[in-house]
Structure formats: C-alpha cells, structure tokens
Amino acid sequence: MLKLFIRKFLTNNHLLAYVLAFAFLLVSMLAAISVGSVSVPVSDIVKIIGAHVFRLSIAEQVDSMDMNIVSQIRLPRVLLAGLVGASLAIAGAAFQGLLRNPLADPYILGVSSGASVGAVVTLFFNISIPFLGLYTLPALSIAAALLTILFVLFFARRVDRTMRVETIILTGIVFSSFLGAFISLIIALTGDQLQQIMGWLLGSVSMRGWSHIGIIVPFFILGSLLLLLNTSELNAMSFGEERAQHLGVDVEKRKLVILVAGSILTGAAVAVSGAIGFVGLVIPHLTRRLWGPDHVHLLPLSILTGAGFLMLTDLVSRTIISPRILPIGVITALIGAPIFALILMKQRKS
DSSP states (O other), X not given: OHHHHHHHHHHTTHHHHHHHHHHHHHHHXXXXXXXXXXXXXXXXXXXXXXXHHHOOOOTTTSOHHHHHIIIIIIHHHHHHHHHHHHHHHHHHHHHHHHHTOTTOOTTTTTHHHHHHHHHHHHHHTTOOOTTTGGGHHHHHHHHHHHHHHHHHHHHHHHHOTTOOHHHHHHHHHHHHHHHHHHHHHHHHHOSTTHHHHHHHHHOOOTTOOHHHHHHHHXXXXXXXXXXXXXXXXXXXXXXXXXXXXXXXXXXXXXXXXXXXXXXXXXXXXXXXXXXXXXXXXXXXXXXXXXXXXXXXXXXHHHHHHHHHHHHHHHHHHHHTTTTSOOOXXXXXXXXXXXXXXXXXXXXXXX
C-alpha cells in the first residue's frame, strides 16, 4: 500500500510539490520565530524546539532570554498563525471544490462573518458554558458559522432552485453585509469590551499563548480529517452534482459533511484569531494553479502553504512598522483583494 502511495506521488509529479510546500513551511516558521525586536539565531531555535519535542535539557547551551522569548512568546504565536492559516486554506479549497468556483471561500460565503458574530456575542455577554469552559468561544463560533452557511444555502435555494454558484456567492455576500451590520450594532453598544472586540474583528494572533493552540487543535484535526476523507467525493462533485450521483456519490450527505467540516475549521480559526479574510481564497487558488485541481493533493498542499503564508504575514504585521503591530487581517486584505480582482476579471473574460 505504501509503495503504491509513493509511486503515485512520483508518477504524478506531486513529490516535488510536497517537498517545496514543506520547505516553504519550515523556512516561514524559522524566519517568523527568529526575526523580531530581538533576533534569535536559527541554531538556538532548533535546539529549543528539539527540547520541547524530546524533553532535553539545554539550559547551558541557549541564552535564557532567547529561550523565554521563543518558548513563551514567538513559538506559540507562530504555531497559532500556522494553524489558523491551514484551517482557512483547507476550508477555502473545499468550498471552492464543492461550489466549483475559485471565488468561493469562508469569507465571501459569510461563514467568517457568522463565526465573528458568534465570537462577538460570546465576548459581549461574557458567555461561559460550564461543561465547555475555554471551548465556549470556539463552540459558539462554530455553531454560528454553521447556521450561517445553512441559511445562505436555504435562501439561495428559495431565490434560485437550480442553486447556481453565482446565486450562492451573492447570497453569501448579502448575509456577510447583514452580519457585519449586526456586529457594528454590538460595537456601538459596547463599553469596556470595545478594545477586545475590535482586536478580534481585525484579526490577530498577538498576545496569544499555548492555551489558544489547545483550543484550535482538536477542531483543526476534526475538520481536516473530515475533508481529507472526502477528497474523492470532492473530485467527483467538481464535475457537477448529477455526474457525481452517477458515480455513486451520496451528494446531499457529502455536501453536508463538507459544509460542516468547513464551518468547524472557520469557526475555530475565527474564535482564536478573529476574522482574517482572503486566506481561504488566495492560497487554494494559487495551489490549484501550480499543482492541479486533484483534491487528494490540493487539500494537504493548501494546509502546508496556508500555514506558511500566515506565519509570514504575521511576521510582516509585527515588523513592517515596528514597534507597532498591524492586524494580520489588514495585510491579508492588501494582498488578497488585488488577487481577488484578477480572478474575477479572468472569470468574466472566460
């Protein structure tokens, strides 16, 4: 089985894609940890990470200040950025495959806005569900994201029974605008929590620790596994729902699983970092252009590339006007908006 798997990668020229994606992720991670107001040598970073993984003692080999900076500040921040980027990228790739349109992503479909509403309401009313504890925020964000995508699909079906992709995207944009107005209303009523809520909405992984990684990891694993187990179905549905049904795919069931998985990933990402747009749009599109539309490879490659991309974006956000820190959402929007415009113009021409 393993030999067939490796042979498939070699014959389809995807081995190079994985090597480059892993290299990009590794370089992005080391650069994001090393660069900052205090530079940390890469050799020390490798030792510190090795100590965390293998529980080795390196007290005499690494400066104590560097060790604290990496262990308590930069490493959790960079890992969190990677997990958020990976979550948004694989969710975007799945939505684009499901809807057969490169313009579909959690942000445009209103899922990110729904998750933001869930997070903002939780923060505003200081909601804490006893048996969930720290997981209250991601749980309510995921629930709101899931409700949003279900409402989008329901209204799109009422408007257009054929459920054309353009109708779904336009409905998502309408819902996103409505939910944005609802968030603005909450901000207008907010007093002491204004700074916390605004920080969430602009998107950031600043001042996040290991506890936030503990929050997103279970949802990332669950959502990613659900999508990776449905790569063949996504390939079939990319040719149209009727053809997928002829190939033996239970379209309605698989569509629901993919939408739930994407909402889980988006809701958890928004809960720990706020609404970061365009990652789920740009990364899957570029990955597809480089390595092809096969979801068996597109989804894992999007995970690796999305993680590395958001690590680098976070590095730019905290160094470009240092010592001030820009929200990550600002940087991703500056990069993503022009690419979105190019994709749209290409679609119109074709």
